[in-house]
Amino acid sequence: MEIVNRVSRMSAITAKVLSADVKIGLVSTMGAIHPGHLSLIQTARKMTDLVVVSIFVNRLQFLTDDEYKEYPRDITKDVDLLRNESVDYIFTPPEEEMYPADFSTYVEVENFGQKLPGLHQAAYFKGMTTSVMKMLHIVKPAFLFFGQKDGLQGAILRKMVRDLNINTEVVVLPIVRDASGLAYAARNYFLTEPQKAAASVIYRSLQAAQAAVAAGETQAKRVIAEIARVVGAEPQAKLEYAVVADPGNLEPLTKIQGSALIAVGAMIGKTSLNDSLLVEKK
Numbered sequence: 001m002e003i004v005n006r007v008s009r010m011s012a013i014t015a016k017v018l019s020a021d022v023k024i025g026l027v028s029t030m031g032a033i034h035p036g037h038l039s040l041i042q043t044a045r046k047m048t049d050l051v052v053v054s055i056f057v058n059r060l061q062f063l064t065d066d067e068y069k070e071y072p073r074d075i076t077k078d079v080d081l082l083r084n085e086s087v088d089y090i091f092t093p094p095e096e097e098m099y100p101a102d103f104s105t106y107v108e109v110e111n112f113g114q115k116l117p118g119l120h121q122a123a124y125f126k127g128m129t130t131s132v133m134k135m136l137h138i139v140k141p142a143f144l145f146f147g148q149k150d151g152l153q154g155a156i157l158r159k160m161v162r163d164l165n166i167n168t169e170v171v172v173l174p175i176v177r178d179a180s181g182l183a184y185a186a187r188n189y190f191l192t193e194p195q196k197a198a199a200s201v202i203y204r205s206l207q208a209a210q211a212a213v214a215a216g217e218t219q220a221k222r223v224i225a226e227i228a229r230v231v232g233a234e235p236q237a238k239l240e241y242a243v244v245a246d247p248g249n250l251e252p253l254t255k256i257q258g259s260a261l262i263a264v265g266a267m268i269g270k271t272s273l274n275d276s277l278l279v280e281k282k
Contacts, residue, residue, distance in 0.1 A: 001083055003090045007097045007138055010052075013089065014140045022049045026141035026168075028132055031055045032072045032186035033081045036176040040145040041085045043173055052139050053082055054091040056098065060127025072189040091139065098134060107133045109156050109163070113250035116152070116243045116263075128153060129160050136161075136168055144168050149175045149183045151261050151276035155250055175275070177203065183275050190271045198236035199268045202275045205230035205242075209262050213279045218256045220244035231266055240265040240272065247278060256281045 004010045014024060025048030027040045037053075044051045055078060062068040075092070082090055107129045136144065144161075146154045154172040161168050175183045181203035182188065182196060191199060205227040212226050227242040244253045247261040256279065263276040 001087055001090065003079065003092060005092045005094065007093050010089070010091050010093070010138050014052075014138070017050055018140060023142040024048060024139060025051045025143045025145060026135060026139045027051070027053045027145045028135050029053060029055055030057045030061075030071065030186065031075065031078050032189060033078045034184040034186065034188075036147050036149065036184040038081065038085055039176045040147060040173055041082070041087060043171070044143065044145050045086065047143055047171070048141075050088045051086075052089045052091055052141065053087050054093075054135050054139070056091075056093055056131065056135075058127055058131040059095065059099070060130060061124050062127075063123065070190075072186055091135075093138075098131070106130045107160065109160050112156060112159055113152055113245075115252050116241075116245055116250060125153070125156055129156060132157060133160070133164075136166055141168055143171050145171050145173060147175055147183075148172050148277070149185065149275055151247070151263055151278070152250065155247060155261070175277075181207075183273075185273065187271050187273055191268060195236060195268050195271070198234055199266075199273055201231055201234040201237050202264055202266050202273060205264055206262060206275060206277050210277060210279050213256055213260075213281055218281060220253050220256060220260075223256070223262065227262075227264055231264070236268055238267040240267055 025044035027044055029037055041051060057071055059068050106126055108126045109129055154170060158170045161170060177183050180200035182200045208226050208230045209223045212223055217223055223244055224242045228239055231237050231239045242264050245261045246253055247259050253260055258281060260279050261276060262279060265274040
């Protein structure tokens with residue numbers, strides 16, 4: 001395993017291996033490696049010849065400087081975890097190479113998911129797509145791996161690579177959860193043990209929504225009301241949003257017919273968490 005901290009070095013590596021017809025898999029992260037990331041890496045190991053894990057805390061994805069500064073960082077721990085997964089390269093570019101002082105070029109997927117109340121934050125997704133586009137340009141992976149927890153993010157990236165004719169397949173994999181059902185995420189670092197227990201209400205609300213659909217409910221507003229009921233019963237949780245959308249174009253749905261993406265966001269203490277699942281109405 002090699003740790004690469006220069007864009008030029010990573011580009012040289014990928015150029016060399018691609019000439020040998022090697023398939024590269026990229027797991028793009030902001031560090032704080034957790035079991036969800038490890039699951040992505042394990043799938044990447046099976047699907048590709050060479051696995052690159054990027055660790056870059058992308059300033060553009062934070063709404064405030066305080067959020068950026070407080071984000072958990074422990075590169076030593078991350079490297080130890082990744083070494084156990086037989087990762088080939090860890091790519092940790094410095095901010096000054098990703099965003100030089102005169103940086104002014106961004107990638108934005110317009111009019112996609114913007115009708116989802118509370119969920120779509122234009123600045124966040126503009127920062128995410130810009131960073132990922134740069135990673136794709138540098139690493140040139142055949143496959144880019146993400147978790148279903150960020151269902152909107154995966155959909156936006158698929159739209160981006162399709163619109164810009166990028167020869168990378170976005171692979172969205174099932175969420176990895178702890179025993180309580182809480183989806184693994186870097187933000188869980190900020191939760192106390194009682195808050196972690198409370199945060200499991202987010203998944204319980206999604207399960208309740210899924211059960212309602214399975215029982216015959218097709219009206220999105222009633223599914224959302226069921227989510228609000230479950231989250232509202234947890235004193236430490238405050239619902240930020242609950243949406244039902246078409247997973248292909250991210251348009252809000254009023255009636256569930258076929259596939260639907262159900263996404264929930266909630267505040268637990270001062271920490272904002274999100275989760276999602278796909279349901280199928282047959």
